[in-house]
Amino acid sequence: MSSDKLTIKQKFDRWMIKHGRVLVIGIPYFWLFLFFLVPFLIVLKISFSMAEYAQPPYSALFAWIDEGVTITLNFGNYLFLLSDSLYATAYLNSIRIAAISTIITLLIGYPMAYGIARARGSMRSVLLMLVILPFWTSFLIRVYAWIGILDREGLINAFLMWTGIITEPLIMRQTEFAVYVGIVYTYLPFMILPLYSTLEKMDISLIEAAMDLGCKPWQAFVKVTLPLSLPGILAGSLLVFIPAVGEFVIPELLGGPNTLMIGRTLWNEFFANRDWPIASAVAIAMLIFLVVPIMWFQHIQTKQEEREQ
Amino acid sequence: MSGKRSTFLISALVFGFAFLYVPILLVIVYSFNEGKLVTVWAGFSTKWYVSLFNNDGMIDAAWNSLRIGVMSATLALALGTPAGLVMSRFGRFKGRTLFSGMIAAPLVMPEVITGLSLLLLFVTLEQLIGWPAGRGLSTITIAHTTFCAAYVAVVVQSRLSGMDISVEEAAMDLGAKPGKIFFVITLPMILPALMAGWLLSFTLSLDDLVIASFVAGPGSTTLPMKVFSSVRLGVSPEINALATLIILAVSILIVIASILILRSERLRNRAANGGAEAT
Amino acid sequence: MPEAVLDRAHEDVHKTQPWNNPDAVPYIRFENVTKKFGDFYAVDDVSLDIYRHELFALLGGSGCGKTTLLRMLAGFEEPTSGKIFIDGVDMAGVPAYERPTNMMFQSYALFPHMSVEQNVAFGLVQDGVSRAEIKEQVADMLALVQMTKFAKRKPHQLSGGQRQRVALARSLVKRPKVLLLDEPLGALDKKLREQTQFELVNIQEKVGTTFVMVTHDQEEAMTMASRIAVMNEGVINQIGTPFELYEYPNSRYTANFLGQVNLIEGVLVDDDEKYAVIKSDEANCDIYIDHAVQGHEGMTFWVALRPERLRLTKDAPEDTKYNCLSGKVEEIGYLGGISTYHVRLETGKRIKVTEPNSTRQIEPRYTWEDSVWVSWEAGAASVLNK
Numbered sequence: 001m002s003s004d005k006l007t008i009k010q011k012f013d014r015w016m017i018k019h020g021r022v023l024v025i026g027i028p029y030f031w032l033f034l035f036f037l038v039p040f041l042i043v044l045k046i047s048f049s050m051a052e053y054a055q056p057p058y059s060a061l062f063a064w065i066d067e068g069v070t071i072t073l074n075f076g077n078y079l080f081l082l083s084d085s086l087y088a089t090a091y092l093n094s095i096r097i098a099a100i101s102t103i104i105t106l107l108i109g110y111p112m113a114y115g116i117a118r119a120r121g122s123m124r125s126v127l128l129m130l131v132i133l134p135f136w137t138s139f140l141i142r143v144y145a146w147i148g149i150l151d152r153e154g155l156i157n158a159f160l161m162w163t164g165i166i167t168e169p170l171i172m173r174q175t176e177f178a179v180y181v182g183i184v185y186t187y188l189p190f191m192i193l194p195l196y197s198t199l200e201k202m203d204i205s206l207i208e209a210a211m212d213l214g215c216k217p218w219q220a221f222v223k224v225t226l227p228l229s230l231p232g233i234l235a236g237s238l239l240v241f242i243p244a245v246g247e248f249v250i251p252e253l254l255g256g257p258n259t260l261m262i263g264r265t266l267w268n269e270f271f272a273n274r275d276w277p278i279a280s281a282v283a284i285a286m287l288i289f290l291v292v293p294i295m296w297f298q299h300i301q302t303k304q305e306e307r308e309q
Numbered sequence: 310m311s312g313k314r315s316t317f318l319i320s321a322l323v324f325g326f327a328f329l330y331v332p333i334l335l336v337i338v339y340s341f342n343e344g345k346l347v348t349v350w351a352g353f354s355t356k357w358y359v360s361l362f363n364n365d366g367m368i369d370a371a372w373n374s375l376r377i378g379v380m381s382a383t384l385a386l387a388l389g390t391p392a393g394l395v396m397s398r399f400g401r402f403k404g405r406t407l408f409s410g411m412i413a414a415p416l417v418m419p420e421v422i423t424g425l426s427l428l429l430l431f432v433t434l435e436q437l438i439g440w441p442a443g444r445g446l447s448t449i450t451i452a453h454t455t456f457c458a459a460y461v462a463v464v465v466q467s468r469l470s471g472m473d474i475s476v477e478e479a480a481m482d483l484g485a486k487p488g489k490i491f492f493v494i495t496l497p498m499i500l501p502a503l504m505a506g507w508l509l510s511f512t513l514s515l516d517d518l519v520i521a522s523f524v525a526g527p528g529s530t531t532l533p534m535k536v537f538s539s540v541r542l543g544v545s546p547e548i549n550a551l552a553t554l555i556i557l558a559v560s561i562l563i564v565i566a567s568i569l570i571l572r573s574e575r576l577r578n579r580a581a582n583g584g585a586e587a588t
Numbered sequence: 589m590p591e592a593v594l595d596r597a598h599e600d601v602h603k604t605q606p607w608n609n610p611d612a613v614p615y616i617r618f619e620n621v622t623k624k625f626g627d628f629y630a631v632d633d634v635s636l637d638i639y640r641h642e643l644f645a646l647l648g649g650s651g652c653g654k655t656t657l658l659r660m661l662a663g664f665e666e667p668t669s670g671k672i673f674i675d676g677v678d679m680a681g682v683p684a685y686e687r688p689t690n691m692m693f694q695s696y697a698l699f700p701h702m703s704v705e706q707n708v709a710f711g712l713v714q715d716g717v718s719r720a721e722i723k724e725q726v727a728d729m730l731a732l733v734q735m736t737k738f739a740k741r742k743p744h745q746l747s748g749g750q751r752q753r754v755a756l757a758r759s760l761v762k763r764p765k766v767l768l769l770d771e772p773l774g775a776l777d778k779k780l781r782e783q784t785q786f787e788l789v790n791i792q793e794k795v796g797t798t799f800v801m802v803t804h805d806q807e808e809a810m811t812m813a814s815r816i817a818v819m820n821e822g823v824i825n826q827i828g829t830p831f832e833l834y835e836y837p838n839s840r841y842t843a844n845f846l847g848q849v850n851l852i853e854g855v856l857v858d859d860d861e862k863y864a865v866i867k868s869d870e871a872n873c874d875i876y877i878d879h880a881v882q883g884h885e886g887m888t889f890w891v892a893l894r895p896e897r898l899r900l901t902k903d904a905p906e907d908t909k910y911n912c913l914s915g916k917v918e919e920i921g922y923l924g925g926i927s928t929y930h931v932r933l934e935t936g937k938r939i940k941v942t943e944p945n946s947t948r949q950i951e952p953r954y955t956w957e958d959s960v961w962v963s964w965e966a967g968a969a970s971v972l973n974k
Contacts (some may be wrong), residue, residue, distance in 0.1 A: 008688075015681075017487055025402065028392035028458065032411040034447045035455040039426030042433050108328070111321030118318065127322070129567065131497065132316040134329055138531050139516050145332035148339065148544045153346065188329065194367020236343075239417075250518055253540065263421045263519075270523075271424060280429070283422045294417055301413070478664055479697035481684045482712035483762065497701045 040287075042187050047280035048074050053091035077281035087282065090260040091289065097176065097251075097261060098244035103192045105240050106233065108184065112117035113195035113232075117202075128196065135189050143253050150178050150254065156192075174256035177274040185241070189238040198232030199225075231300060242290060262286050311396060340549035357550040364547065370535035374515050377446055377531065382510035386503060388454065389461025389510075394491070396462065397469040398477075402466035424523030427452045429523060444526030452524045453517060455510040457510035464509065468502035469495075508562075606639040611770040613676075615640040615765060615798055616661070622647050622671030623656050630656040632822035633670070638815075643792050645809040646896040647845070648819035654802045657819075658768050661800065675765055685714070688765035694774055696755035698743040704730070704754050711762040732791065749780050751971040758790070760795060769801040769808040773808060785811045791887065810834070814866045818842050839974045843892045846868075850893045850939050851972075856885050865910070866891060866971070870933050877908035883973060890972045895942040897968040898931060900954070905963045913962040915941060917954050929954060931962055 042108040079086045116127045134142060149155045157169040172178055203224070210220035248263035255261070260283065271278040344351030361367060375379055384479045385418075392412055404441050415423065431441055476498070496503075518533035525534065539545050614637035623631040631653040638644045646654035659665045660672060663684030672679045674688060690711065698707050708729055712722045732737045733753035740827035743751055752775070759767055773781045774787065789812050792799050803809050809816050810830040818825040818833065818841070826842045827835060838854035840851055854868030854875060864881040866889055867874050873893050882891065899905075905912055917931035918938065924945070931939045939962055943953075954960065 014488060020488055021399070024391045025395050025399065025408075028388045029404070029408055029411075031388050031458065032392075032408075032455065034428065035430065035451060036415060037407075038410050039430040041420075042429045043426045044581070046429055055375075108321075108325055111318060112325040115318035115322040127326075130329070131325060132562070133563060134333070136417070136512055137333070137556050138533070138536075138537055138552070138565065140518055140554060141336070142333070142575060144335045144536070144544075144552065146539045147540065148335065149332060151544065163411070185328065185332070188325070236515075242417045243419060248421055249537070253537075263419060266421045266425065267519075278431070279425060283425050286419065286579055287422060290417075290419070294414065297417060298410075298413055462773075473695050473697060475693040475695050475697040476699060477685070478662075479691070479693055479758075480699070480710065482662060482689070482691045483758070484685045484714035485710075486685055494699060498699075585934075 006054075013066055018049050043280045043283050046277055047077055047284045049277050061168070064116055074277075076139075077277050078280065078285070081281055081285060083274065086260070087265065087285075090262045090265045091285070094245045094247075094262040095177060097183070097245075097259075098241050101180050102241045104187055104238050105184050106237060109188055109191035109236065110233075112188075113192045116192070116196055117199035118204075131192050131196075131291060139186060140249065141285050142186055143250055144180065146182055146185065146254060147173060166172070173254060174259075176255065176259055179251050180256035180260055182254045183240075183244050183247065186250065187240040190239040194235040194239065195229065195232040200227045202228050211274055231304060235297070235300050235304075238293055238300070242293050242297065245290060246286060333552075336549050337553045337556065340553040341404040342544065342546065342549075345546055346376045357546040358554075361547045361550045361554075364531075367532075367535055367547070367551070370530050370532045373446060373529060374532040375454060377449050377521075378511045378514040380450045381514045382459055382507045384450070384454040385457035385461050385510040386507050389506060390465050390503065392458065392462035393469060396494070398474075412459050412462045415456040416463065418456075418521035420517070421523075423456060424452070424520040427455070427520065428523040435500025444524055445529040448524045448526065449521050449529060449531065453510075455515055456520070460513065461503075461506035463501060464502050464506040468499050472498060494520040558562050572584055598804055601720070606642075607637070612639060613907045614638060615642075615675055616669075616800070618657070618675040619671040619673070621657070621660065621667045621672060623653075623660060623665060623670045629822045631660070631670060633668075634822075636817060636827070638798065638800060640798055641796055642814045643789065643801065643812055645813035645816045646800070646802045646819055647804070647806060647809045647816050648843075649804060652819040653822040654819050655770060656791050658691075658770060658800065658802045661766070662689050662691045662768050674727060682924055687691075689768055690757050690759040690762055690764040690766075691768040691770065691885070692759045692772055696743075696751045696772040696775070698751060698754055698758070700743055702742075703739065704735060704743070704746070706756055708758045708761050710758065712750060715762070719921050723759055723842065729761045732760075732794070732795050733757045735800065748776055749784065751774060752784065755811055756791070760791075760797065763798065766798045766800060766853060771803055772801060773805075774803075781808070788812060788836075810846070818845055835970075837892060837972065840890055840892070840972055843970065843972065844869060848896065848942075850898075852891045852893065852937075854891060856881060856883055856887050856889055859883070859885055863966075864971070870937050871913055871933055871939075874910050875914055875969065877969060877971055881971050887973070891963060892970040892972055893939075893968060894943075895940045896926075898939070900931070900941050900943055900952075901961045901963070901965050902958070904961050908961075911964050911966060911969075915939065915960065915962065917956055917958045917960055920954065922952065927952075929960075931960060 041089070041307070052143075069185075112131075116124055116252060119127055147154070152169050152171065152173065154173065154251050157166075157174065160166045161169065202212075204226050206228070207220045210224045211217065215223060246263040248267050251259045251261045251264050255264075266282045266286070268280060269275050331455075341353050342350055342357065343354035368555055392408075396409060396412065427448075431444060434440060435442065443452075477494055479488055480494045482485070485493065516533060517531075518537050521531045522534055524535075525531065532550070536551065540548055592878035594799075606797075606902040616636075616638040618634050618636040622632045634657065646657060648654045648924055656665060661674075663677075663679065663682060663686075666680075679687060699710065702710070705726055708726045709722050712725060717725075726739075727736070733756055735750065735753050735757065738746060738750060738754075742951050743754070746754065752772070756772075769788075773784055776784060785808060788799075801809075801813070810833075813866065815827060815828065815829055816833055817827045818942050819843055826838045828836075830846075833842060837846065837849075843849045843851070852868050852871045852875065854866040854870070856864060857874075859865045859881060861880055861924055863879070864877040864879065865874055866881075868891070877891075881889065904914070913931070913933055915931040915933040917929055921928040926942050926944050928940060928942045931941060932940065941962060
């Protein structure tokens with residue numbers, strides 16, 4: 001069928017197919033570009049400007065001076081971040097707290113994921129649903145639940161004092177301990193699910209083969225199960241670690257005034273001090289910290305996808 | 310499996326699920342406590358539910374949250390579905406790497422950064438073109454739509470890549486054009502994924518505190534913002550009541566959903582067996 | 589024989605075997621078609637003519653390019669270079685939904701959310717056929733594949749064989765010029781497959797559509813196809829009727845792919861107009877061929893011998909000069925109807941022989957380590973040079 005023999009309708013249809021494709025790509029592309037990528041560029045821009053008592057409270061980055069555009073790059077905000085130890089402490093704290101919480105989550109989540117993966121069919125789906133269910137209830141309320149438990153007048157203290165083990169209430173809320181509890185509690189499902197999906201896919205006869213060839217159960221676990229579940233461990237750990245670093249609600253509600261975490265610092269710079277440029281600089285610095293784990297996570301995901309295809 | 314290890318796994322599961330569920334159960338129990346203190350059981354009462362429903366600020370915030378949730382989940386579906394389709398079916402095109410990055414990044418981006426950056430965008434846009442004039446429900450909706458669209462895209466993409474592409478090829482082979490194939494074949498087949506994506510988006514939107522706090526304006530307080538400002542100061546029995554209601558609503562929905570899924574599976578199995586017997 | 593009779597015989601041959609008629613116009617034509625995926629040549633410079641009403645099979649192992657060739661015909665892939673014609677029309681740039689071809693997919697690709705009826709009607713609906721006509725044609729098609737009573741069922745309520753029939757009905761209902769079948773019986777179990785092979789052939793004869801089928805199963809191809817193209821690594825090795833391919837393979841690849849074969853390597857030592865002799869060191873024997881061989885003395889050839897054309901005896905044949913090997917029985921496979929024997933020659937080479945068990949024996953004819961002779965008629969061997 002040569003092109004001059006096409007009817008007008010066919011020509012129109014082909015035009016639509018050609019441009020429909022552009023349209024289908026274009027609309028979500030444009031939206032994400034405008035509301036996800038451009039905002040980062042603006043944050044980057046404002047992190048280089050100076051705070052002013054104005055609306056909005058920062059100096060313009062581009063200014064018309066002598067009928068030409070000049071760009072004033074102000075590194076002051078970043079220098080300030082470096083000079084005030086508060087920020088460095090907050091960064092290091094965030095990473096430390098996130099890392100420790102990730103390890104605890106892994107230690108609790110792995111046996112659970114393994115137990116679910118080895119459960120019988122119907123039991124397995126019930127257990128899996130029980131893991132996912134808390135995720136559908138409010139995150140805020142799950143954190144809130146721990147206030148009542150860890151508080152000075154909370155349930156644990158009341159119970160311990162009732163039994164007579166302690167006479168003075170323990171300080172648990174508003175400590176780093178409470179933050180660990182909060183992070184582990186809220187992010188546990190994110191650890192269990194990727195672990196479960198790698199463990200579930202694993203052929204149980206591999207372990208049987210290892211034991212058949214003389215491995216004790218724990219050796220079979222260390223030599224076969226653990227290496228094979230490594231992708232799940234990595235994915236789960238990053239899914240906990242990355243958001244935990246930037247966590248705001250948990251340290252705010254459960255942590256003490258000394259539990260500095262970077263998300264909280266950003267929030268305070270923005271809402272309490274109204275210093276938008278410093279807040280932007282904090283955001284950019286946080287992003288730089290997180291780029292490596294985020295890229296790593298992406299890499300694992302794409303590898304997984306390729307393997308599945 | 311040796312009995313020893315199985316005991317270990319069972320106790321890990323028991324401990325783990327206790328850890329997950331005891332705090333929630335306590336909240337539910339204490340929502341019916343007559344007294345204000347957590348530690349003292351002062352008798353059964355539903356008075357906190359009554360006072361919750363008389364709290365106009367809370368009711369308004371809940372209403373705001375529901376509206377934002379429905380709007381952004383629907384918009385996210387409209388944007389995320391083509392995005393997922395593009396990712397799994399369109400092959401290579403210019404800017405694909407950036408596109409997949411923009412879909413994956415919102416999933417792991419710390420909320421404080423997303424919130425701050427969107428607020429700065431809205432402020433800049435207002436300066437440049439006068440839109441959006443001020444901040445409120447619409448800016449929160451845009452913000453939620455953006456990150457929910459990413460979730461929908463991922464859900465749709467994974468459903469599509471698990472689907473036999475030859476079904477769509479068959480439709481094309483029988484004379485259907487690409488647009489029609491999407492609406493007549495692809496869409497009905499991914500409908501469950503779309504419903505899951507919508508519900509996920511709705512839940513995420515309903516649950517979001519941080520991003521909403523950044524991009525909210527006066528008069529657009531959402532439920533999480535309201536809850537947050539009241540629990541900052543400690544335990545509040547009204548919030549216990551609210552939490553119980555939320556947990557109840559979610560549990561009912563989940564139970565209904567699983568019954569529906571189970572029933573359709575059973576029907577399908579029975580039908581499949583019937584089909585085999587007929588031959 | 590009178591000339592008129594000869595002419596008529598010729599005419600018949602031209603009708604039933606259009607590929608032997610130099611004046612016949614091919615219905616499908618591949619002209620130097622190449623398809624590259626990146627640096628990989630999936631299909632490499634293939635030219636192929638297929639005639640009307642044929643049931644043509646593309647046969648080869650996985651990754652040989654047969655499916656790519658079929659998908660280019662359907663319009664799912666565009667050739668990197670070369671042209672494809674269907675009924676004289678160049679298919680370049682014609683999208684799949686406008687081609688006069690329909691495909692039966694390996695996975696059947698039935699629309700899971702539509703009933704059997706709706707599945708079959710789908711193609712007609714796309715063409716804007718009137719409702720009454722759709723109803724009639726769908727009913728006819730379902731009757732043809734004997735699925736009328738399952739019309740209201742959904743695909744997941746059907747067995748594998750039933751799904752296959754629906755897929756066939758769906759691809760035939762639009763009366764395509766060419767029906768493409770991608771491993772049409774691949775998803776069925778062995779017993780059902782044998783039965784369905786003949787059903788497919790019968791349906792093809794009834795509707796008269798040209799079928800092009802892809803398969804990796806040589807038995808399936810030989811049972812069903814009018815002609816077969818044996819493919820390997822993106823090129824066509826040989827095209828011919830099942831008979832031609834089995835009896836006159838042009839290469840060791842084809843000989844090996846279709847059925848079983850013993851290949852004996854040797855050197856041409858005597859070449860005459862009427863006969864040839866090949867001397868094999870591998871089998872330590874001289875092989876007499878009853879026709880001339882294209883080649884010069886000293887050239888290496890492979891003599892292909894089908895196991896069922898070999899004779900197994902305990903005593904030496906009368907003439908042991910040519911076409912005669914001696915060895916010991918190494919393996920015995922008793923299959924009931926036939927037995928297969930592996931005979932190890934003194935040189936270490938193994939020869940496979942099959943014998944029909946046409947009479948009932950008190951005990952097996954041969955046992956392990958029996959000394960035996962293997963011999964064959966001069967006409968049984970094919971001589972291959974590649």
